[in-house]
Amino acid sequence: MVAPLLQDGIPDELAELAAEFEVLGDWEERYRYVIDLGKDLAPLTDAERSDANKVRGCASQVWLVTEPHADGTLTFRGDSDAHIVRGLIAIVLRLFSGRRPAEILAFDAPAAFETLGLKGALSQQRSNGLASMVARIRTDAERARS
Numbered sequence: 649m650v651a652p653l654l655q656d657g658i659p660d661e662l663a664e665l666a667a668e669f670e671v672l673g674d675w676e677e678r679y680r681y682v683i684d685l686g687k688d689l690a691p692l693t694d695a696e697r698s699d700a701n702k703v704r705g706c707a708s709q710v711w712l713v714t715e716p717h718a719d720g721t722l723t724f725r726g727d728s729d730a731h732i733v734r735g736l737i738a739i740v741l742r743l744f745s746g747r748r749p750a751e752i753l754a755f756d757a758p759a760a761f762e763t764l765g766l767k768g769a770l771s772q773q774r775s776n777g778l779a780s781m782v783a784r785i786r787t788d789a790e791r792a793r794s
Contacts, residue, residue, distance in 0.1 A: 658743050658755045665739065666763055675769050679732065686734025689741075692727045705780030707773040708733045712781060714788040720748050722792055724785060733777060739764070740781050749789035757782040 672678045692701075696713050703710040708730035715723040724745040726737040743760065744752055758779070761767050767775060 658747060658751060658760075661743055662760050662763060665742065669764055675765075678765070678769070682735030682739070683731045684735070685738035685742075686728075686731060686736075689727060689734055689738055690725060692725060696725075697727070703777075703780050703784050705783070706733070706777035708777065710737065710777065710781065712737075712784055714785075714792075716792050720792075721746055722749065722752070722789060724788075726781070732774070736766075736770075736774070736778055737781065739766075740778070740785065744782075744785050749793040752789040753786060753793070 668681070669678055672681055692711055692713060697711050701711040701713050703712050703726075706728075708728050710726065710728045710733060712724060712726045715725070717723065722745070724741050726741060728734045728737055743755070743757070758767070761775075761778065766778065770778065
């Protein structure tokens, strides 16, 4: 499978996500939306739910699969045992999947999550888990760049 190269960059995808969040009023609606985003994630196989794919630093079980492609892009797939975390994975994948390592590494993910209002809306545990997912993606991007 070849990853589609996204036409727009991560900042464009962030702006689209921010607009989607803006339409939703309060955080109760936004949480429901995040959970709905997670429902669209493709399931991982039992083999992909391995210790090697497990993201450390998350309170919930989180797995992340990284697939490098010949065109230099990386596709990410993920899953979790928690509904809200599945939604957070969907947001992270929307921002980073199908991108080249240099674009991933140049992007300020904490600022993006601040833009979306996630920093203030998530518990410390969830914020730490989100940071762990991004750290894992950045590590994989570093490896792919080498």
